[in-house]
Amino acid sequence: MTGPSAPSSHLRVTADAYDAVAVRYAEFVRDEPALPLDRAVLAAFAELVRTTGPGPVAELGCGPGRMTAHLRGLGLDVFGVDLSPVMIDLARATYPDLRFDVGSMDALDLADGKLQGVVSWYSVIHAPPQDVPSYFAEFRRVLAPDGHLLVAFFESEGEPVTAFDHKVATAYRWPIDDLAGLAGEVGFLEVGRMLREPREGERFRRGHLLMRMGE
Template sequence: MTALPSYLAATADAYGALAHRYADLARRGLDHFPLDRAVLAAFAELARAEGAGPVAELGCGPGYTTAHLRDLGLDVFGLDLSPVMIDLAREAHPDLRFEVGSMDALDLADGTLGGIVSWYSVIHAPPQDIPRYFAEFRRVLAPGGPLLCAFFESEGGPVAAFDHKVTTAYRWPIDDLAGLAREAGFVEVGRMLREPHEDERFRRGHLLMHAR
């Protein structure tokens, strides 16, 4: 992997420093969130119906969501900036493929993926860089391939930075994020907003789209 921009290197280092603690917290991250599991199941059904290639979880962390997608019947692999996270993912799920890489510059040919899950993985990108991420997602997706993007929603406000436990992150108005995805070549299939649980601060947004 080529040298990362400074903010990406800082993000990788921040997650690497907290990787073991983060992995412990995330281990059962979907257990108490039926709506999150439902939107992942809808994504999996769309990806299986298209059958256009393997699915990638971009920003996979310790790999728990990647494993969940495998359990939903997908041919899936994970990619993350942090080598420490990838080591943990490989240790926890030796039957799955995990790679170190940046999701804004994927080492993949055009149209080779049958689906992408970005599960809270674009949240640290500066707002002006989000169009570049969506453009890269569209490049590597086969036509019709689904994209699921999970993020922190701004609850009626503008794009706003906040003090994420690892490093600075951003909350997005769901309409604004959907508009940027549309400009990059995606068609919205559906959306889900989930109110925060008692130990969460912010509303969660989920956009399910497919590549034109």
């Protein structure tokens, strides 16, 4: 079992950045998931989790809790984890009937095989590319043998992994095949993928990978 550890420098920078903008960020994501395609991939994930049996689901990088609450509305036993203590305080105040914990998705304070599902909704985007395989390995560690993973991210549209000036902290756009390949290397099998073009006010294509635990 991997327990909490001292955060690396990029984790401290990311947590501090989100602490500083937490209230504004909560207002920005208040209406998510806004688009039918986003809701559809979340609904597909929830249906797959429900059909594999009861068990908790973690939204990792939950921010102010809006997506955690949406997943609860889809019938999941869900809780949220985030690096930012201020975000967690906001989530607890807004959704007092849901569980929210401060923690890092690369070192979760959870037993092996504890979860039926993991959602990383635009949260691995801040991880340096060389660290992403360890995040996927941690997701695999905490998932049950029939568990599912949903990852949402900014897609690179034919370019290699590319850093960009995210409004909160440095983030990375990924080729969807590369990200799927990294997940496959630690034992995930792809169930499906969804790409959508940016809506008005968005800069980049969005990628979504739905995966299950391999043998």
